Amino acid sequence: MASIDFSEEIRALRATYANVEQVIDVEKLEADVARLSEAAGVPDLWDDPAAAQKITSELSHRQHELKRVREIGSRIDDLEVMVQLAAEEDDADTLAEAGNELTALKRALSELEVVTLLSGEYDERAAVVTIRAGAGGVDAADFAEMLMRMYLRWAERKGYQTAVMDTSYAEEAGLKSATFEVNAPYAFGTLSVEAGTHRLVRISPFDNQGRRQTSFAAVEVIPLIEQTDSIEIPENEIKVDVFRSSGPGGQSVNTTDSAVRLTHIPTGIVVSMQNEKSQLQNRAAALRVLQSRLLLVKKQEQDAKKKELAGDVKASWGDQMRSYVLNPYQMVKDLRTDHEVGNTGAVFDGEIDDFIDAGIRWRAGQRTNAE
CATH class of the missing domain: 3.30.70.1660 (Alpha-Beta Plaits)
Known part of the structure; x- marks a missing residue:
């Protein structure tokens, strides 16, 4: 019974994760990392310290963002394997551990999902x-x-x-x-x-x-x-x-x-x-x-x-x-x-x-x- 419940939860996680991947545009993120990595590798990078700092900082940010997305995908895969093994061996302790990981994954995915709501003109800025x-x-x-x-x-x-x-x-x-x-x-x-x-x-x-x-x-x-x-x-x-x-x-x-x-x-x-x-x-x-x-x-x-x-919009920040x-x-x-x-x-x-x-x-x- 628990495995059926986990299966439903994991399907929901995958659906949300796929939507987040699409909105964040992982392919563009990967292209940005490749472009910035190439720029950070040029020999005369630090001849212009201000430009170098901007490139390396942006590269670090993009790498962190890409790693964060990929890690959640890997954790969903690992959770599915954990649940399958626990069900086969009727291992209550592993199922409990899987439950904790499910809760943590929901939280991490929710935080990542919030980023997709940041679409304002300057939202990406420091x-x-x-x-x-x-x-x-x-x-x-x-x-x-x-x-x-x-x-x-x-x-x-x-x-x-x-x-x-x-x-x-x-x-x-x-x-x-x-x-x-x-x-x-x-x-x-x-x-x-x-x-x-x-x-x-x-x-x-x-x-x-x-x-x-x-x-x-x-x-x-x-x-x-x-x-x-x-x-x-x-x-x-x-x-x-x-x-x-x-x-x-x-x-x-x-x-x-x-x-x-x-x-x-x-x-x-x-x-x-x-x-x-x-x-x-x-x-x-x-x-x-x-x-x-x-x-x-x-x-x-x-x-x-x-x-x-547009007319008056209620529920302003105040x-x-x-x-x-x-x-x-x-x-x-x-x-x-x-x-x-x-x-x-x-x-x-x-x-x-x-x-x-x-x-x-x-x-x-x-x-x-x-x-």
């Missing part, structure tokens, strides 16, 4: 994430730092490269704001569902009367600009300020004006960078992020025009998208998808895949309903 403390004083600044750690831990668990680009520390504790890059395939498409206002409810560790405090932090996610993107910013539209970078509590990091603040005059967008060693490096990094933000603004304007032509409650009970709940968990410690330690997956599926559903 992401630049900015977190800003909102209402709530020192608790909000502390919350902003908690969120930054949460996302960096998530990226670390995934093996994604990250780089902190700018941090502005609050006076007492936490962060006024922080900007960091996540360099991985589909980082923007994946993390863009995290954009919005996050709310924290807890007994404030900064209140000597032990009162409950509600605080807010805003998360912004933009795609990283590429050289092929045509975002030109006239020099007369940018105001440049230089200042000395500093660390927590105002501690001096260096004694030269190496930090850079760019203000885009027409839009009022401000970008600060202080983590590079030289003013030129910080200015280049700040300009790249400014271009990324303007690229996203341009796309949002286009999307707004489309919405205007400002407050997730609540983290630590008192009087413990729960993290996404207000768009209704997904919730009780293990708040795990969430703040980077276990947010279920929230991200639910958000991506929810967004895909909203797009389908709007068409």
Whole structure:
């Protein structure tokens, strides 16, 4: 009886896997790996370090993606063999092991399936994430730092490269704001569902009367600009300020004006960078992020025009998208998808895949309903 149940489950797995293979386009992925491998093998590759880094990084990402797809196919084959052997020998232990593997495969295939829903114009890009403390004083600044750690831990668990680009520390504790890059395939498409206002409810560790405090932090996610993107910013539209970078509590990091603040005059967008060693490096990094933000603004304007032509679409993202409650009970709940968990410690330690997956599926559903 168990083998019949497993057979049905395996058939369902194979059907889903075949659909995922088709959407991901494994043949194109293999061709990309072959092309990039050839490019990475030329003798003078590192004569241009920036180009070499881009090629090797993209090759690594594509190889990882291809390996991930192929491994799931192999695991489905292995599961079928395991079930057949267990049934022939009436081995209950092996059948139990097969059941565990079936559960794990469903999870892995579900995660892979989510990638097929990332079809936006910039979804494949690396992401630049900015977190800003909102209402709530020192608790909000502390919350902003908690969120930054949460996302960096998530990226670390995934093996994604990250780089902190700018941090502005609050006076007492936490962060006024922080900007960091996540360099991985589909980082923007994946993390863009995290954009919005996050709310924290807890007994404030900064209140000597032990009162409950509600605080807010805003998360912004933009795609990283590429050289092929045509975002030109006239020099007369940018105001440049230089200042000395500093660390927590105002501690001096260096004694030269190496930090850079760019203000885009027409839009009022401000970008600060202080983590590079030289003013030129910080200015280049700040300009790249400014271009990324303007690229996203341009796309949002286009999307707004489309919405205007299509009519009002309900169930918009809204400002407050997730609540983290630590008192009087413990729960993290996404207000768009209704997904919730009780293990708040795990969430703040980077276990947010279920929230991200639910958000991506929810967004895909909203797009389908709007068409």
